[in-house]
């Protein structure tokens with residue numbers, strides 16, 4: 004599932020390719036991914052609008068339209084956007100196709116069909132955006148910002164890192180990588196995270212996410228950039244998906260456990 008670096012990679016790719024494009028045709032090939040409003044309202048609010056920016060909030064992609072409105076997208080498990088110079092031949096995973104006045108196309112494909120697209124007049128009207136936590140790469144994400152959330156919970160550190168109301172965009176891959184790098188066991192209660200570890204956690208989170216963005220994200224299974232190339236951060240993972248392999252630091256076999264139905268990977272010797 005794409006996490007913050009993968010969504011940011013898609014957003015940057017789209018921004019470099021489609022800002023200034025005006026939508027002149029929209030083909031809805033699979034209506035269930037359109038949330039709120041009917042198909043006609045969706046089309047009416049997109050046709051002849053110009054895309055003047057593409058940004059990210061948490062794992063949402065936000066297309067800023069001119070003269071007004073927003074297209075809000077979420078990739079969920081397997082959604083992807085591809086921009087092409089000419090019309091792509093149809094395949095069964097294409098869900099919505101946008102043709103621009105320039106003759107170029109943007110196609111939203113989604114194998115599993117959990118992705119969503121929604122047209123909004125203002126971002127405030129989206130319930131999905133209302134209760135999101137801090138952006139980890141923003142200046143507001145500080146060791147202090149985690150003090151109360153960690154103190155007031157009986158949950159473990161892994162589940163706090165994955166909680167989008169606390170901090171957004173971190174999923175299984177980056178949570179495992181961040182906790183490994185700071186030597187904290189994924190089952191440690193968040194309450195027991197010391198102040199020095201909170202500082203390391205924040206600094207390492209920013210560092211790992213920025214490194215992953217610089218490498219165009221992690222392509223484990225489906226993730227592709229808008230030019231359909233893969234990311235490269237999978238070559239730099241230290242623990243994620245590596246159960247049974249030796250820890251890069253101490254050689255102990257990496258372990259996999261399941262927390263909240265999701266895999267965590269860690270070194271039982273290096274992480275306490």
Ligand SMILES: [Zn+2]
Pocket residue numbers: 250251252253254255270271272273274
């Ligand atoms: Zn180790």
